[in-house]
Amino acid sequence: MSQISRRQAVAILGALGFGAAAAACAGPGGSTKPGGASGPAAPSTGAVTGRISFAHWRGEDKAVFDELIKRFAAQHGGVEVAQDISTSNDYNAQGLQKVRGAAIGDAFATFRGAQFKNFTEAGIYTDLKDSKAVGNYQKGLLTAGQNGNNQLGLPYQVVFPMPMANVDVFDKAGAEIAPKNWDAFLGMCEKLASAGVIPISWPGGDVGNGGQLFNCMIANNAPVDDMCAQIEQGKLKCTDDWFIKMLNQYKDLKPYVQPNATGTAVEPAQNLFSQGKAAMLATGSYHIAAVRALGAKFPMDLVFPNTTSDGNGKYEGAYNATFILGVNSASKNQATAAAWIDFLSEPENAGYYANQTAQHVSVDKVEYTNPDLKRLSPWLQKKTALAARFQFQNLDVRNAVEASATAVISGTSPEQAAAAAQKIVDERL
């Protein structure tokens, strides 16, 4: 073996570095995934065996899914389903990258809106149009998982992002639980305040949960149903009169939320409500189970802050169809993943999930035995608006627009808050 000088060694190391650089220049992207807007159909037949990963963000539902996995495995000997759970915010931020290569998430769930759109564009979904599962869903609730003629995902949960009410406190204070217009809503808050309770517990320090109230506040104020999409596209502005009017209504709420509400995280807000210190929790029905876990025994209902002056609003509430189930186009075990989605979509299993987690589902013919779900079931028949905040495709825009409401509660004038939000929107047009 011939000897080499230091200079030669440096040259070799340099060449290695150059090689690394060249490798780095291979270009972003690199591969086009199968699937997408007109992706392949998930296999309706095939061996249901082996191990699959189910990726989602509902850590609080883990035990319920574990039980369902047991039942699924009992039906298909040798099948294993592992839950890969991230927190909702992390899932929102990294879900696509994690699921894309199918290292996790043979079956997975997505949020309605920006995340569903990104997963669709990345070609991660298979088409479930011809799957056994799709026939089990209420047709009107499937739109959130559609892209053109393809049914890429199945929105599993129906939640109501509206303030939850402690019915006992309302009765004691003699407050009307279904105010017909904005003045009636404020009158209701006044009665509750006079009774010595905080009318609204609002987690203003938590962007995700604090923003849910926005769905109710904007529903009857906006001139069109796709108002948030139009704000993002520059067709509507935060500085428009209807938006400023909405921010002024947020200002009206300021005396009725807990002191220092903009610094309150979601857990303390839940505690104020579950301990009976606050009459309403301004998040949504998806928190029923959490509030019950904190020891709340009182009956609960939902309250819609009706922002109209005459009570003739288009909507009586707000809902969201989310937790959109899909089968990964890159999965090596699509048959099992599809069978798992079929299994979850059967009324009996969807009913088990719903009753254990206290969340309504989009699956038809489900019998709700959970007392909270039974009580809230009439809301499934009401004229409710599909939660508007999930129309935003750009998270910076969504956060800026919602932050205008938080700014108003913390004392900024509606006009200033609207202008600040519009500035961010304009920069991203």
Added chain:
Amino acid sequence: MSIHPGTAAKRKAPDSQSSSDAAKVRRRSPTRVNPALYLFPLPAVAVVAFFLVMPTLQAFQYAVTDWNGFSAAFNYVGLDNFIRAFTKDSLFTNALTNNLKFVLLVVVAQTAFSLVLALLLTRNSRGSILLRALFFFPTILSSVSVAFIWKFIYDPNFGLANSVLKTVGVDGGAYLGNDVQALYWVAVTQVWFHSGQMMVVYIAGLQAIPKELYEAAEMDGANKWQRFKSITWPFVAPATSIVVAYTTVQSFKAFDLILGIAGNPPKSALDILSTRIYSTFANSEFGYAAAQSIIFMAMIALVTWLQRRLLRLTPKGE
């Protein structure tokens, strides 16, 4: 002009004996090593190339594209992403301002506080050792735990801070809910978290100062302040250099603490560069996020260099 020993040996090799001598010279030459030795660092070089060099180079490449992070299609946009960051993105400039303010606050407070702690606890008495351990304790906690502890302390409804104030009849505040103050409260947390670690660095520096210097100064009539100014401060300059540099990098990268304490995404009053880059990645703007990462890297390098220049912490020639 220097002649390579190996070359010189070759020139002096008219016969086989001389050739053998020359080979010995070559083997013994301090500038020649067995080539097999060059194979030893290869695994380390490969790891560095794969996990450090390549991603860094890729960041430079992505930074000039509009790649969304998952599509096979992308366009080269030149320096547009860099221009956008400074001229058309108030969220980025806001995060930059917040970050510089946070760095300044934490560097000043943490350096001063850890030096004071070190001065008070330099002696190796039992009490000092116990207190050192106590102050060092937060350092061994995970940043997520620290974030949750302080999130509870700052909670306006059930939190420790307002509960204590309430007992003495004072109305508490919103802390993290107050956009003007929020960054200062997080800075307090960061200082609490890392001061113990920096105190240890200072204690090592202080204990290395010869006692005779203080004795001589005392005999010359120097008071405490004069002794600190003329002996302690110059002698702990290397430790200060480490503390300042480390604190700067730590404060720039307080990502997990901010995310834990303020949620994801943090509101704009608490958005710093690392959280803004994360939000941009999450928003499927990989090209733009890569450009922000490069600006971030440059910013840390610039601030660290400026600090060293301004504080004159590195003596000439070192």
